[in-house]
Amino acid sequence: MAIDAMGGDHGPHVTIPAALKCLARDPELNIVLVGLQDVVEAELRMRRGKTSSRLRIHPATEVVAMDESPALAMRNKKDSSMRVAIDLVKSGEANACVSAGNTGALMATARFVLKMLPGIERPAIAAEMPTVKGHTYVLDMGANVDCSAEHLLQFGIMGAMLVSALEQNEAPSVGLLNVGEEEIKGNEIVKQAADLLRSSGLNFYGNVEGNDIFKGTTDVVVCDGFVGNIALKSSEGLAKMIATMLREEFKRNMFTRMAGFIALPVLNAFKRRVDPRRYNGATLLGLRGIVIKSHGSADRFAFEHAIEQAVREVRSGVLNRITQQMATLHKEVA
Amino acid sequence: MAIDAMGGDHGPHVTIPAALKCLARDPELNIVLVGLQDVVEAELRMRRGKTSSRLRIHPATEVVAMDESPALAMRNKKDSSMRVAIDLVKSGEANACVSAGNTGALMATARFVLKMLPGIERPAIAAEMPTVKGHTYVLDMGANVDCSAEHLLQFGIMGAMLVSALEQNEAPSVGLLNVGEEEIKGNEIVKQAADLLRSSGLNFYGNVEGNDIFKGTTDVVVCDGFVGNIALKSSEGLAKMIATMLREEFKRNMFTRMAGFIALPVLNAFKRRVDPRRYNGATLLGLRGIVIKSHGSADRFAFEHAIEQAVREVRSGVLNRITQQMATLHKEVA
The missing domain is CATH 3.40.718.10 (Isopropylmalate Dehydrogenase)
Incomplete structure (x- = not known):
């Protein structure tokens, strides 16, 4: 699970404790925290979290602001925590990513990087x-x-x-x-x-x-x-x-x-x-990858739910279902 | 005030007691109950209401059903309580009408009979x-x-x-x-x-x-x-x-x-x-006359509010305001 640690109104203060909580609860979960290396490390230290085989940090040097233009964010910030988290899904290093960042930018970047599922x-x-x-x-x-x-x-x-x-x-x-x-x-x-x-x-x-x-x-x-x-x-x-x-x-x-x-x-x-x-964590459906958008103002408890939503979607094979259904539909039409 | 006494899920059982209550409260209000003569009279008797200079019955021989097609209702039921109530507004015998009947039929009939205000x-x-x-x-x-x-x-x-x-x-x-x-x-x-x-x-x-x-x-x-x-x-x-x-x-x-x-x-x-x-009584704006639509399931208390809304609109001169504003706007454009 790739987590855009910098996204949202509260950034790492919310995303990192939520990630630690989810890791403690779910022994089969692995998390990659994507963000400014020193900020993420400082927050981890403060929360007494340690990197391990199940928790690693993937550095990113930029952050997309909550009010930034989606088009500009996508074009100019190729090393933002949001973009890198999505890149990890694209490369297969992560099964899904979760971000509480700028909705428009997340949508545009995810669509650009991951592309759409066939037929969508x-x-x-x-x-x-x-x-x-x-x-x-x-x-x-x-x-x-x-x-x-x-x-x-x-x-x-x-x-x-x-x-x-x-x-x-x-x-x-x-x-x-x-x-x-x-x-x-x-x-x-x-x-x-x-x-x-x-x-x-x-x-x-x-x-x-x-x-x-x-x-x-x-x-x-x-x-x-x-x-x-x-x-x-x-x-x-x-x-x-x-x-x-x-x-x-x-x-x-x-x-x-x-x-x-x-x-x-x-x-x-x-x-x-x-x-x-309890209902935090909206799904961006239709992409070749699982991307979950958390509410920007989410607190730790809410962000945990967004992470759990991502986990449930990965484990239940949502992407395969959609792909198969679209294929069936196209066969019927053809 | 013309009241479509037959409209709504409960018809005269709601509209007539509400009308009586409003009459008792507001000494300057006059009401015309439009509906099937014997039904309206029976309900009035049951509620111990009497016709007077302030309360009269205007007969109508038909009723528009709640699920009737608006176009058919308008074309075929020229003597419906709804249509006659609107006709009374058109002829100037009433300053406004209130109906809890079929929204589509009310809208279509009001538009056909009253026509639109200039510029709307x-x-x-x-x-x-x-x-x-x-x-x-x-x-x-x-x-x-x-x-x-x-x-x-x-x-x-x-x-x-x-x-x-x-x-x-x-x-x-x-x-x-x-x-x-x-x-x-x-x-x-x-x-x-x-x-x-x-x-x-x-x-x-x-x-x-x-x-x-x-x-x-x-x-x-x-x-x-x-x-x-x-x-x-x-x-x-x-x-x-x-x-x-x-x-x-x-x-x-x-x-x-x-x-x-x-x-x-x-x-x-x-x-x-x-x-x-307390918020019952939506206004159909833009017509050359005041028409208030009550919720179909309105009870007596709710229907009273719809009547009061009509009274407030008549007394405050809503129609004149809209007409004047549209005229100003057209002068500016011209």
Whole structure:
């Protein structure tokens, strides 16, 4: 596992302790920390971590800033921790890489270095979301703001293969995010995508609406990146608003504070269930390699989850599944 | 005020008691109940309501079903309660109409009967959403699944004039929903819309993201109907999921039940603050008349809010504001 140790708002202060924790928990895991040699070494010393056969440092001399232009970062920083971590996946030295860095730069660099899987035109960001029943995967979460019907079909295939590999579910259900369940609803692209998905051989459920994401109606929800990003961000905003208002109500006076104190264990149990950190680690699907994007503001606990997501994808053979499914599809078409 | 008494999942059982309640509260309000004469009379009798100079019945012989095709409903049901209520607005007998009926049919019929305001090409659905700071208006919420940059500009103008009329706010801030705040982000239509909004004379804030809706970053949020519908529905879904999970946690065992009992007043205070019924009543903006759409599943309390929204729009002169602003804009362009 190659880890971009410098990425994210907190860089090595988060990535390195998370890596050490994952190594301690998983005896078959090997990690390569990619970053500025002295910074990584200093952080390792501080955390009492030691390099070993399972943990080594791969130096990189540059760092991509969180607000840097993706195109410029890709062109000018050929020795950035992000780029080198992806290079390690390309060369086969690592099975996957994890970065909390600049999303645009990660996407552009990964696409440039690793190239796309056969039959896939664009990478998509797939993220796990909590539902009443468990969880669902939604893609695309923002990589593509203009999608054709064919792109949406490819997202459907990739999402289904991801879930089928991760969860030993041979026919995960796929829903197409739309403004109504009826077939006549939606814009032209979505209508065409529905036709393609219907004849794709996937377990296509049909159109789903925004509320179906959290109802857990389907195992996979497909949408274009513009819509996916808005759905994700507005949900994040609503969750924060609810948390703020609940806090305000419990802090209103002495009695409500006492009620809050008594209800605290219950509220904490609830918080654990919807903790977004447990869902950290979005997958860049469609590449010839596994690349996991952690939230930039991830803390140690959240970054551990991103690493674990990468491990699960490697062990379950997600890439092979997608490749095989695309090959089958092409054979059918030919 | 013309009320489509038959519309919605519960029809007269909800619309008529809500109308009676509003009449009792607001001495200057006059209501026309439009619907099947005997059904409306029966419900009125049951609720001990009496027709008067302030409350009369206008008969209609047909009802549009909730799942009926909008085009067919418009063509074939010329004496539906929905159509007749809109006709009353057209003829000037009513200042506004409120319906909880089939959204598509309401939109199509209102557009056909009332026509658009000068300079506005398409109607948009504007809905009030709660925020950390208070509330914000988001449009379009689903009337238009494919929008041009000009449409988004028109939505911005209509939204700003709505807020300016309702809240005596001369320069409400307008945000454009996008996948990032930077100007380079988003698809082509959104980028063009940003340019148009920037030179529109409105108080344009710039791009906002999904989470800004609930942060209350701007007074108005503009987006196309596809995105707006998905944002609204996913937020509804998330809110329901949170409510379900909170309930589950409080019901886990004897202790959590007790904690829930003690926390109940606080939880109820919180619930009142985010109660979606208080935000019921979306406005169909852009028409030569005020038409308010209530949620189909609205209960009496929610439907009262839809009636009150209509009253506020009539009294604050929303239509004049939009017309004047469009005229100013056209003069500037000419």
